[in-house]
Amino acid sequence: MDILLTHKHNYGLSFLKIHQIFQICLILIFGVMLGSLAGAVSYSPVAGQEGSTAIYMEDPAFIGWAIGYENYETGTDVDEVWQTPEYAIGKAAGTSYDIVSLGRGGRITMTFDPPIKNGEGWDFAVFENSFNDYNLELAYVEVSSNGVDFVRFDNISLTPDPVSGYGSLDTILINGLAGKYRQGYGTPFDLSDISEKPEVQSAIVDISRITHVRIVDIIGDGSFFDSESNVIYDPYPTVSSAGFDLDAIGVSNGAPYPDGSITEGPSPLPPEQEGEAGFGGQSGCFIFTIF
Numbered sequence: 001m002d003i004l005l006t007h008k009h010n011y012g013l014s015f016l017k018i019h020q021i022f023q024i025c026l027i028l029i030f031g032v033m034l035g036s037l038a039g040a041v042s043y044s045p046v047a048g049q050e051g052s053t054a055i056y057m058e059d060p061a062f063i064g065w066a067i068g069y070e071n072y073e074t075g076t077d078v079d080e081v082w083q084t085p086e087y088a089i090g091k092a093a094g095t096s097y098d099i100v101s102l103g104r105g106g107r108i109t110m111t112f113d114p115p116i117k118n119g120e121g122w123d124f125a126v127f128e129n130s131f132n133d134y135n136l137e138l139a140y141v142e143v144s145s146n147g148v149d150f151v152r153f154d155n156i157s158l159t160p161d162p163v164s165g166y167g168s169l170d171t172i173l174i175n176g177l178a179g180k181y182r183q184g185y186g187t188p189f190d191l192s193d194i195s196e197k198p199e200v201q202s203a204i205v206d207i208s209r210i211t212h213v214r215i216v217d218i219i220g221d222g223s224f225f226d227s228e229s230n231v232i233y234d235p236y237p238t239v240s241s242a243g244f245d246l247d248a249i250g251v252s253n254g255a256p257y258p259d260g261s262i263t264e265g266p267s268p269l270p271p272e273q274e275g276e277a278g279f280g281g282q283s284g285c286f287i288f289t290i291f
Contacts, residue, residue: 042172043156044261046133047185053261054185055125057092057248061255062125065090065248066110066213070147075103075217077242092127092248094184099129101241102139102217110249115145115209118191119254125186126178126215127247134168138179138234139244141189142214145206150214151199153189157232163220165238176227178215179234179244186250188257217243 047054055061072085082101085108093099102108116124130136138157142150155176159169174180180187191207199205218224220234 043175044171044180046171047181050260052181053122053188053257054181055122055188055250055258057094057127057184057186057250059252059255061252062091062250063253064112064114064251065092067113068111070109070111070212071214072100072108073106074101075106075219075243077237077239078103078106079240082241082245088246088248090248092184092186092250094127094247096129096131096183099245099247101245102215102243104219104242105217106243107214107216108246109144109147109212109214110246111147112211112213112249112251115211116143116191116213116251117209117253118195118207119252121190121254121256122188122252123191123210123254124213124249124251125188126213126249127183127186128179128181129183129245129247130179130181131183133171133182135166135235136169136171136174136179136181137238137244138169138174138177138218138220138232140216140218141176141178142216143191143194143205143207143210144212144214145209147212149199149204150212151194151197151205153194154227156228157226157230159233161233162222163233163235165235167235169234177218177232183247186248213249215244215246215249219243 044053045051066089068089069085074083078101082099085100087098088100088108088110100108126141128137140152140155142152144150153176156174157177158173163169171180178187191210194200195207197205200207218232218234220232220236222231222233224232226232
């Protein structure tokens with residue numbers, strides 16, 4: 001002990017003390033890593049993988065489809081050949097051509113009779129025409145029971161960087177947005193998820209009889225945001241048939257989610273930022289030896 005004390009007086013910190021601090025730092029870092037892993041539950045993966053909530057267009061749960069449309073407002077960079085809103089009426093086609101393009105920032109409202117009801121599971125699903133699982137064009141989804149007052153579903157996008165026109169998105173970082181799955185597979189929406197919204201609580205929007213579903217294209221250049229104020233990125237720029245390409249909206253009135261799918265759980269952690277924790281960051285653990 002006397003030797004260690006002398007060593008400490010001579011050099012500021014003993015070798016034993018440095019070793020103890022190093023062990024504490026390792027324990028803290030390991031604990032943070034374990035905590036992060038425990039809290040990171042990804043959103044639904046691509047269609048066909050275990051845990052996916054993708055709904056196939058031939059699913060027997062579908063009992064109806066949109067019967068009409070209103071207020072088709074085209075955005076920019078969409079050729080006339082893709083501006084046929086009637087293609088979004090009726091059953092999903094699951095092809096690249098039987099669709100209506102919204103253009104950058106465009107929108108369309110699809111109508112339903114009988115109205116969509118709020119059942120126990122997912123109540124309707126929105127189909128886009130992505131040709132693969134990763135080149136995805138996204139849109140907000142809003143509902144109304146009178147065609148005037150709309151409520152938007154909460155949504156989240158954790159894509160960390162801009163995406164080129166032919167770039168890729170990871171579905172496990174996306175939730176609550178239409179366009180999450182490839183053509184032939186719909187993104188399901190549960191009206192119970194908006195039951196606490198002020199418009200629903202005040203009966204301005206009646207989720208037991210939804211007559212209108214509005215799809216609003218998201219421009220993926222970083223100018224649009226999710227419900228938590230994260231930037232939403234999707235392929236940008238695209239031309240000719242830019243923006244969300246709507247195939248159809250199918251109704252189930254509360255069908256169960258696919259077996260094994262994840263419908264609840266904590267949000268996945270945002271992509272790790274350099275310097276956030278551990279060595280090399282402002283909140284990291286450092287050992288200084290004084291000589």
